[in-house]
Amino acid sequence: MICGVDEAGKGSVLGPLVVAAVGVTSENVLDGLGVKDSKLVSPKERERLYPLIRAQCKVATIKLDAQEIDAIRTEMTLNAAMARTHARAIDKLSPSCAYVDACDVNSFRYAEMVKGNLVKQCEIVSEHHADVKYPVVSAASIIAKVTRDRAIVTLAKKYGEIGSGYPADPVTIRFLETWIGEHGSPPPIARKSWKTISAMLARKSQKSLMDF
Known part of the structure; x- marks a missing residue:
């Protein structure tokens, strides 16, 4: 074979x-x-x-x-x-x-x-x-x-519109940004070791400091 x-x-x-x-x-x-x-x-x-x-x-x-x-x-x-x-x-x-x-x-x-x-x-x-x-x-x-x-x-079906899952997909990015904005952390289905996620978390942290 x-x-x-x-x-x-x-x-x-x-x-x-x-x-x-x-x-x-x-x-x-x-x-x-x-x-x-x-x-x-x-x-x-x-x-x-x-x-x-x-x-x-x-x-x-x-x-x-x-x-x-x-x-x-x-x-x-x-x-x-x-x-x-x-x-x-x-x-x-x-x-x-x-x-x-x-x-x-x-x-x-x-x-x-x-x-x-x-x-x-x-x-x-x-x-x-x-x-x-x-x-x-x-x-x-x-x-x-x-x-x-x-x-x-x-x-x-569980999480709503998540797109294809790839970083180049605007639907996926919008889903992740909305989730992180609402929950303060990535969803369980996201790969937290990816630079896309760490960059989003860094931006959220920076925004929080500016708000403070």
Whole structure:
């Protein structure tokens, strides 16, 4: 078996990070499905492909919520955490070879980081933009993206309009600023170790001092 691994939500300031691994006996299994990097596929098309991939391939997913990510980042860098989580997903499928979308500027170094976290022996092919080059990684990117998008919908039902969760999303920023303004601290679904949050807290503190 070979597998592809990708993640969704790595740069998000709120909501979970999802890593997905998709395993196939041959990439021919994916022929005809039309899988592409999730960023190149519409939300409707991702939802259509999601059950087809799950039906024809072995799939493993790992979800890390905001509080878990904050705790992990007190112990290691985000890239090290990604390598460990990629390895956990790969170990769930026990492939002979895994293609991973490199989370480090040095793709060879990232391959060694993943290997160092594996329990079961596996060849690691680490490349930038692997989600575009390899259909099996594209399939993993779709599984990860749909899983995360569904989690964001669930969070929005509880917290209201939160946007996509990314710092570039004005809806997300407005939600965070309003919450911090009302509660004095970030919501439980926010990654407190992110600079976006520390900057907001600093501005609130400065404003409070000026008011005083």
